[in-house]
Amino acid sequence: RRAKELKKPVVVHVNTIKGKGYAYAEKNPSHYHGVGGFDPVSGQLSVPAESFSAHFGSWLTMRARRDERICAITAAMRDGTGLQAFAEEFGPKNRFFDVGIAEEHAVTFACGLAAGGLLPVFAVYSTFLQRAYDQLIHDASIEPQHIVLAVDRAGFVGEDGESHQGIFDTSYLNSVPGWTVYAPTYYAELCSMLYQAIYVDPGAVAIRYPRGGEPTPPEGYQYEKEPFRIFGDPGAKRCLVTYGRLFDTCLEAIEELDDTFVIK
Numbered sequence: 001r002r003a004k005e006l007k008k009p010v011v012v013h014v015n016t017i018k019g020k021g022y023a024y025a026e027k028n029p030s031h032y033h034g035v036g037g038f039d040p041v042s043g044q045l046s047v048p049a050e051s052f053s054a055h056f057g058s059w060l061t062m063r064a065r066r067d068e069r070i071c072a073i074t075a076a077m078r079d080g081t082g083l084q085a086f087a088e089e090f091g092p093k094n095r096f097f098d099v100g101i102a103e104e105h106a107v108t109f110a111c112g113l114a115a116g117g118l119l120p121v122f123a124v125y126s127t128f129l130q131r132a133y134d135q136l137i138h139d140a141s142i143e144p145q146h147i148v149l150a151v152d153r154a155g156f157v158g159e160d161g162e163s164h165q166g167i168f169d170t171s172y173l174n175s176v177p178g179w180t181v182y183a184p185t186y187y188a189e190l191c192s193m194l195y196q197a198i199y200v201d202p203g204a205v206a207i208r209y210p211r212g213g214e215p216t217p218p219e220g221y222q223y224e225k226e227p228f229r230i231f232g233d234p235g236a237k238r239c240l241v242t243y244g245r246l247f248d249t250c251l252e253a254i255e256e257l258d259d260t261f262v263i264k
Contacts, residue, residue: 030079035159052209055187056150057082059194060121064090070198071095073110073122075103081123081152103128107135111145119198123150126166126208127157133172140204141178147204148197154183154208155245166208173206182207183244186214189223196225208244215248 003010018033019025024043025032032038037046064070064086072086078098087096099106103124110120124132129151140147151173154166173181180201184190190209197205221231230239231247238257240250 033080037159050187050213051082052184052187052190052212052214053080053082053152055082055190056123056152056194056209057084057086059191060150061086061089063195063198064095067119068095069117069119071097071113071118071120073097073099073106073113073120075099075106075122075124075128076101077123077125077128077152080125081150083123103132104135107132107147107149108139110147111135111139111143114145114147115143119146119148121148121150121198123152125153125164126151126155126169127153127164129169130172136173136176136179136204141176144178144203146202148194149204149206150194151206151208153211155210157211160211169206169208173208178203180205184209185245185247186217186223192223192225210245215245218251 003012017026018029019027022032022040025035031045035045038044039046060070060072060083064072072083072090072095074081074083074087074097076098078084078087083096087098090096097109099109106122106124110122113120129149139145151166151169153160153164154169157164157166170181170183173179180197180203182193182197182205184193184207190207193207197207218231232254238254240254242250
C-alpha cells in the first residue's frame with residue numbers, strides 16, 4: 001500500500017521461505033519443488049525410483065570420470081536435472097557450474113567453454129530453455145560451437161504444472177540451422193545418443209527426454225542409429241509416424257486400431 005502511495009519508482013524486496021508452513025518442504029525445498037503425490041504425514045513422495053533425469057546424471061558422471069573435458073552446467077536446477085552426484089564429485093574440481101536462474105547466460109557460457117576445448121553439457125528443463133532462444137542462434141549456431149543440451153521435461157509434465165510444459169522445444173530447436181535434435185524413447189537410447197552427441201556429432205546437439213521413467217520396450221525392439229526406422233510388419237496397410245516417448249503411445253494406438261478397424 002505504501003509503494004502505491006509514493007509518486008516515484010519503488011523497489012519492494014520480499015524475502016520468501018519456500019514451503020512455508022510445511023516442515024518437510026521448508027527443510028528440503030528442492031526435493032518438494034514441482035511435487036507430485038505424497039503422504040502429508042510422512043512426507044514420502046510417490047515418485048518412481050528410476051527416471052530419465054537420473055539415468056542422464058549417472059551416465060554423465062560415469063563418462064566424466066574417464067574424460068576430464070566433460071563439464072556440466074545447470075541454471076539453478078541441479079537436483080531436478082539429476083546432477084546431484086556429478087556436482088558432489090566434480091564441483092570441487094571446477095567442472096560443475098550452477099549459473100542461477102540465467103538460462104541465457106548458461107548457453108553463452110557453454111559456448112565459451114567449448115571454444116576453450118571443453119565438452120560442456122547444459123542440463124535444462126525444456127520450458128526454461130525458451131528463455132535462451134536468442135543465444136541458441138547467435139552463440140551456438142552462427143559461430144558454431146560444439147555444445148550439448150540435455151533437455152529435461154520435454155513434452156507434457158503432469159504434476160510439474162502448466163508453466164513447465166515442454167511442448168515447444170522440437171519446433172524452436174529445429175528452426176535453428178546447425179542443430180541436431182534427438183528424442184530417445186528408452187534409457188538405452190538416451191545413453192547412446194549422449195555418447196553420439198558428445199563425441200561424434202559436430203556443432204550443437206540437443207537431446208530431449210520426458211519427465212519420469214521409461215515405458216517397457218516391445219518384444220523385438222532394438223535401437224538403431226539411423227535417421228528413422230520401421231518397427232513392425234513392413235507390409236502393413238497403415239503406418240503411424242512419430243518420435244521419442246510418443247513411440248510407446250503409438251504402439252498402444254496400433255493395438256486399439258487392430259481391435260476396432262478392419263481394412264479391406
